[in-house]
Amino acid sequence: MGTAPSPDDPEAWNAYLAEGNAKQARKRVAVDVIIRDADGRVLVVNPAYKPDWDLPGGMVESNEAPDDAARRELREELGLDVSLCGLLVVEWVPPHGPWDDQLAFILDGGMISDAQARALRPHDAELIEVAMVNPYRAEQLLRKRLVPRFLAAMQALENKRPCLMRNGQLIG
Template identity: 40%
Template sequence: MDAPEIADDTVTLRPERSQSGFDGYSVWVDDERVGSVALRQESRSTWSIRWNVGTGEHAVRWAIHAVGLAADHVLGELGAGRVEARIPVDRTADVRAASICGLRKEGVLRSAPGEQDRVLMARLASDPPARSRDGFIAILNAGLPTKRVIAQGLWRDEAGRVLLCELTYKQEWDLPGGVIEVGESPAVGLARELREELGLDVTVGDLVTVSWLPAWRGWDDACIFLFDLGTADASITATMTLQPTEIAAVHWCDPATVHERATAAAAQVLDAVAAGTPTYRESAPAPD
């Protein structure tokens, strides 16, 4: 293999014979071979990287140096625009090492039964340095967990009944609202959802409560922000333009109807509101 050695003050990457389309390097610390790194060109501007430096006491440190050298080589000397790695999900130390080297988590690639899912991580030539402020924040943003946020509205008529939406995609009725978009505040998102689904511009009032909703029927857990929408004349429903793909009908519901038709989470939060709900609450697990 006609390639130079690559080294820093800790490890040296020495070229080895290419195999299966990969350019191989052995990883050396002092005079000891501790592992290997392999590179492969996947497209005109994208290279992949894989490595193995074992699981010993210094493995993470060696991986950080080896992967960092290889990634710098690909994006620098080889002129690539992207270097990526696909790491088995149980190799958390390797995921950490790749992150320290500036590779951002882009998702989890699902595998066929009997095989292991893999974390997809990548670094672009245009990314800020991993140890810069912007680079550090970007890497954390890519790897930190996210929480689904839902905003819903508590809307009553003059008789004290609560507005519930009859949905097209589940049997239970629910409070008006929906999932908040990335970068959107819960209050703004609720106003958008009411405009999209009910065809009305509504003033969103004060926050009533925040509820944590456990995972349910395959849905991930979420935080629900419940806002006060005030009191409206019951006839307002006749002026609504319902989004047909999501809302089949709307109904003013008394407590008995709420318990008969609403989702468990909606019924629980409305009971809590009637009893004087705290600012924060956690919904009980719903029946499957």
């Protein structure tokens, strides 16, 4: 077995790195956002393409940063521009059904005004409806796989400390 090329030979070095990159795992990445109002309600959305309610957000596209994907999804689906306030949760989700494993992020979308909350409407065909609900109601509406992640995000907001999860369970 030969030795790895040196960075002193940029062409060989880049070919070596590209070969390693091609062999590494690719992860699906999802990003959701917790958006609240002054009354402590959270924004939930009812997607047209799957059962149960969801948090606003979606899948990260190839070579897109999770925070950029979150802002893009909020603009496309809700016409909403928010300043993201940080990370709440990262969860590794194992393969399930036809899906490979994924990394799922929940980001803090901060607070919206009463006027913004009243103006929320679906802006594309992906959503049927949107609602601001108390966290207990959100827990009832959200799909079961998402509930532990949502609860961890709410805990992270309270503790001002992000959470790491693995398959629905907190780590650490």
